[in-house]
Amino acid sequence: MDVDVLVIGAGAVGLAIAASFASAGRDVIVLEAADGIGTQTSSRNSEVIHGGMYYPTGSLRHRMCVAGRRKLYAYLEVRGVPHQKRGKLIVAASESEMRKIEAIHATGLKNDVENLELISGQEAMAWEPALRCTAALWSPETGIVDSHGYMLALQGEIEDHGGVIAFNTPVVRIEPLAPDGYRVMTGGAEAGAITCRRLVNSAGLYAQRVAQGIEGYDPALIPKLVLAKGNYFGCTAKPAFSRLIYPAPVDGGLGVHVTLDLAGRLRFGPDVEWLSTTDPAEVDYRVDPTRSALFYDAIRQYWPGLPDNAITPDYSGCRPKLSGPGEPAQDFRIDGPELHGHAGLVNLFGIESPGLTSSLAIAEDVRRRLAN
């Protein structure tokens, strides 16, 4: 075998997996189609370190988020990666939203999320005078991170342990070998092949396509891909909040929220724009300025003082969802040999939010599944 562990995709999740194997003394190569780390979803998100209170108890999203968050704060501290534990308020503006945040609180307690607290509207508005709400759920463990700094730290960890990231190296086809291992065919300027004992498909939006390229892999085990774009708007007004402010969640997302970057600037989004294409290459990442009307309406529910003309189109990302509008939200899929029967192989599907927060826990889970 050319290498023990081969990881496809150098986003936050693929890098975390590769770093975990490399620091455990494994020989690791990451193959990345683009010319740098984290050029897709890992650089098109809110950079929020999530608490873990939204996800059904016992789901992978719950377990990976809570464990991943704890690991991530410790990792960022040790590696000196910029981050801030600013905390977040999930606000209710009506009776029905009040019931939603009470349900999130109850799930959060079951999910072992630390220090959650339901507070009155008066208390929340005393903390954040620009806010209007009738009640709020306070999550002090929520924070923000410099996601690129985090990925650079993972890249450093991989390389310090002798691992390699090969850029401009798209995987096009995979052939299982007997009695075990894989031959991975790559395209790009220097097409070639590389053999490995363990293989991890962490190709994000392209994970289904990579899985379709594995000879003999049961197509019935490849979940459908549904794309849901998330648009962001920047804010030219003076920052009105020092904590993250989220409304009650909506179908497909967490609602148009206020996040802050590390410099304290406000940013709004993401919304949920379901796409009709299932081809990630067809996603148009430009933000349609006419969506600002929806943003003003959503944000003024909890920030009535948002001035006119204060928001401008910024960037967007795309969620690799496994279910469509109106369908129940799906869990992360970490499909190992126990599911598909191919020794040494893990396919990751549907790693949308909170994938960044979960990345170090997903890495540990994948390493455990491929321990033998």
Ligand SMILES: Cc1cc2nc3c(=O)[nH]c(=O)nc-3n(C[C@H](O)[C@H](O)[C@H](O)COP(=O)(O)OP(=O)(O)OC[C@H]3O[C@@H](n4cnc5c(N)ncnc54)[C@H](O)[C@@H]3O)c2cc1C
């Ligand atoms: C709008 C939005 C907001 C979000 N906000 C948050 C948040 O605040 N907090 C949070 O925790 N999570 C958030 N997420 C989720 C988080 O961004 C993702 O879960 C995470 O970035 C996924 O990382 P990844 O490595 O799986 O995928 P990616 O970052 O997409 O990486 C996949 C990599 O695989 C490469 N690749 C694809 N095909 C091939 C191939 N054939 N050969 C080689 N390489 C290939 C790609 O080039 C890419 O670099 C958000 C997501 C979205 C869309």
